[in-house]
Amino acid sequence: MARAAKRLFICLDNAGYEVCLERVKIYVALPDAKAERMGFLRIVDESGEDYLYPSQRFVAAELPVSTRRAVLQAA
Numbered sequence: 001m002a003r004a005a006k007r008l009f010i011c012l013d014n015a016g017y018e019v020c021l022e023r024v025k026i027y028v029a030l031p032d033a034k035a036e037r038m039g040f041l042r043i044v045d046e047s048g049e050d051y052l053y054p055s056q057r058f059v060a061a062e063l064p065v066s067t068r069r070a071v072l073q074a075a
Contacts, residue, residue: 006030008071009041009058017053020045026061028075044075 007029014021021027021043030050032042040052063071 006072008061008063008068009043010061011058013057017045017057020047020051021053021057022046026071027058028072029058 008026009029011021011023011025011027014023028044030042030044032040032052035042035052036055039055041055041058042050043053043058044050045053061071
């Protein structure tokens, strides 16, 4: 079975989550169809763990392939 690709999102609003999210930082989102149907993203935050955050706090990061690879390697 093929693995779902990790996606990248930029945090636009960290109000109430200042300890675990930084504004304008790129975060990795893990696939979670159920959470997305409920309006959440499964984000790997500053703790290094993945948690659900409201999707309206983020925007998808559309990056060139080479930049995307570099960001994922650094994550």
